[in-house]
Amino acid sequence: MLNIVLLGFMGTGKTSVGQRISEKLQMSIVDTDTIVETDNQMIIGKIFDRYGEDYFRNLENAAVRKASKYTNHVISTGGGVVLRTENLNLLQENGLLFCLKATPEEIFERIKDDSHRPLLKGPNPPNKIRQLLQTRQVQYQRIEHQIETTNSSIEEVTNQIIGIYQSASSPPQP
Ligand code: S3P
DSSP states (O other), X not given: OOEEEEEESTTSSHHHHHHHHHHHHTOEEEEHHHHHHHHHTSOHHHHHHHHOHHHHHHHHHHHHHHHTTOSSEEEEOOTTGGGSHHHHHHHHHSEEXXXXXXXXXXXXXXXXXXXXXXXXXXXXXXXXXXXXXXXXXXXXHTSSEEEEOTTOOHHHHHHHHHHHHHHHHSOOOO
């Protein structure tokens, strides 16, 4: 069975929705950020601080290579995975790709109390969110299934994704 691959900006619900899908469909879940942290024995904030973003992107690419070899998994990804087209191509080999979306205002509301996102550490996080979303817009839009989450619950988003996944996986009607 194909993987369910969740992509999208920070705070769009990839982790929560991924966990719920994995519970409901009894599929294992992997997360590219967790793979990076486990394989390198270092949290992402520290990797950014010590070695910078480019270095992190190489580790992230290695994590994507690993995750994309699985089948029948939910794969939750870091928000910047789309920055390399190669990552999307790898994930597509065994997976159905979903891009979770939300407005910049909603994203800020959801993540404003978290301190573990190095790219939003600066003085004006709402502005940084808008800027990053704008620069990544083209890459996010390339993903086949676009899922708006701003006004939806985790359960609603989960069910929507499961519905698309099941109809994509079922054999064509005669
Ligand atoms: C990043 C998103 C983060 C994490 C890293 C960089 C990004 O993951 O990979 O901080 O570039 O958008 P989440 O989307 O899970 O927060």
